[in-house]
Amino acid sequence: MSFFSKLRKNDESQLIKQLIAGDQRAFQRVVSAHHNTMLSVARAIVGEAFADEVVQDAWISAIKALPQFEGRSSLKTWLLHIVANGAKTRVRRENRMSSLDDNWESEPADKFDRTGHRYDDVLPWELATPEAILANDQLQTIIEHTFQKLPALQRAALTMYDLEGIEMNEICNILSISSSNVRVLLHRARTTLHHKIEQYQQSEK
Amino acid sequence: MYQCKDIADEVNNYIDGDLTIGKRIGLFFHLLLCSCCRNYLQQIRSTISIVTVARPKEQNDTDIDTLAKQLHNLCHQEHDHNQI
Numbered sequence A: 001m002s003f004f005s006k007l008r009k010n011d012e013s014q015l016i017k018q019l020i021a022g023d024q025r026a027f028q029r030v031v032s033a034h035h036n037t038m039l040s041v042a043r044a045i046v047g048e049a050f051a052d053e054v055v056q057d058a059w060i061s062a063i064k065a066l067p068q069f070e071g072r073s074s075l076k077t078w079l080l081h082i083v084a085n086g087a088k089t090r091v092r093r094e095n096r097m098s099s100l101d102d103n104w105e106s107e108p109a110d111k112f113d114r115t116g117h118r119y120d121d122v123l124p125w126e127l128a129t130p131e132a133i134l135a136n137d138q139l140q141t142i143i144e145h146t147f148q149k150l151p152a153l154q155r156a157a158l159t160m161y162d163l164e165g166i167e168m169n170e171i172c173n174i175l176s177i178s179s180s181n182v183r184v185l186l187h188r189a190r191t192t193l194h195h196k197i198e199q200y201q202q203s204e205k
Numbered sequence B: 001m002y003q004c005k006d007i008a009d010e011v012n013n014y015i016d017g018d019l020t021i022g023k024r025i026g027l028f029f030h031l032l033l034c035s036c037c038r039n040y041l042q043q044i045r046s047t048i049s050i051v052t053v054a055r056p057k058e059q060n061d062t063d064i065d066t067l068a069k070q071l072h073n074l075c076h077q078e079h080d081h082n083q084i
Helices: A001-020 A023-047 A048-068 A075-096 A135-147 A152-163 A166-176 A177-205 B003-014 B021-033 B037-054 B064-082
Strands: none
Touching: A001 A023, A001 A075, A001 B003, A001 B021, A023 A048, A023 A075, A023 A152, A023 A166, A023 B064, A048 B021, A048 B064, A075 A166, A135 A152, A135 A177, A152 A177, A152 B037, A166 A177, A177 B003, A177 B037, B003 B037, B003 B064, B021 B064, B037 B064
């Protein structure tokens, strides 16, 4: 076990003790850290209409089961499995299906000639650090807005892989889809966000 | 021989290291020769960094503080119930 995973484990077991002891701040910390990702997973599996309810139920189940949490996975992964299982049960009850084939903006075909070469030059972005770029409120708003318009499965894949650093095999288990499907979702989400940032960059010139 | 279109299709798998060794080498040689595709790769890497720092969130009306308080109360009730 690496130094950082030991640190995480110690920190988490401390946090769980605080939760079981009823420490109000520990509840605030856990809910604000994980509610967004849980909602993302629920929306990806069961859709918008039932997601809030599924997440609320998942929180209640998790709090009740907390004394039995053995720490074999991280708290985050454990919570995501609880919400995913709840969402999958709800899907079966409601007989709903999510589709991977949502509309998305691929790299447009008219950017390439018949042999697959680009027509236009792609210029490097003249970027400062991501932090400096995001000091610009307009770009932050564009990213937030574009993200929220992505299909729910793409948002869930991007949130778990890029933002939360969850391992690919865990994401596949949580969403019950293959790794190649998760890769497709990530590719589509990142490509759409790239288009919007590119448009913004060009409008600034 | 790989083309620009292949880079556009596989750029994320290239970044995430999820390619066969043959395909990875093929794309690498295309990148050596094509500055457009090198720039495109840099743009996608920047996109990931920017989004990771921006941390966009789901649209969400839930009041986190209220939910945390409700769960806190539930925890107390569970604790009291177990004590009886």
